[in-house]
Amino acid sequence: MTSIAQEDHPWDRGLQVERTKLAWQRTALSATGCSLVIARFVGIHSVAAGVAIAFVAIVGGICVGMGASRRYRRSVRALHHATALPDGRVFAMVTGLLVITGVAAIVLLVGF
Numbered sequence: 179m180t181s182i183a184q185e186d187h188p189w190d191r192g193l194q195v196e197r198t199k200l201a202w203q204r205t206a207l208s209a210t211g212c213s214l215v216i217a218r219f220v221g222i223h224s225v226a227a228g229v230a231i232a233f234v235a236i237v238g239g240i241c242v243g244m245g246a247s248r249r250y251r252r253s254v255r256a257l258h259h260a261t262a263l264p265d266g267r268v269f270a271m272v273t274g275l276l277v278i279t280g281v282a283a284i285v286l287l288v289g290f
Contacts, residue, residue, distance in 0.1 A: 195257065198250070199246050199249070202272075203243055206243045206246065207239065209276055213235030213238070213275070216282040216286055217231035217235060218232075220282055231282045235275070235279070238271065242271045242272055245271050246268055249267075249268050
């Protein structure tokens with residue numbers, strides 16, 4: 179019989195850490211999708227601006243998704259070992275992605 183590491187078991191029965199990871203992934207996906215739609219509309223007026231917004235949206239979405247996975251692993255490890263939880267870098271990345279989306283929407287509404 180193989181031994182299972184302590185970190186393979188959920189820390190709590192409510193699976194809060196797991197649900198938080200999924201919520202972060204949904205947020206990254208929806209922000210990226212919204213940014214890409216805005217990039218498409220901005221691209222009608224300026225192809226370069228549309229491509230730039232799309233590139234930043236894709237890279238930002240990937241960074242947020244990877245950050246959420248890394249935060250999940252660190253959180254599980256910290257909870258099992260009773261150490262400090264990870265910092266809020268993922269929150270900063272999501273904020274940046276949403277600011278970029280908002281700026282792109284303003285550019286779209288104001289026009290060129």
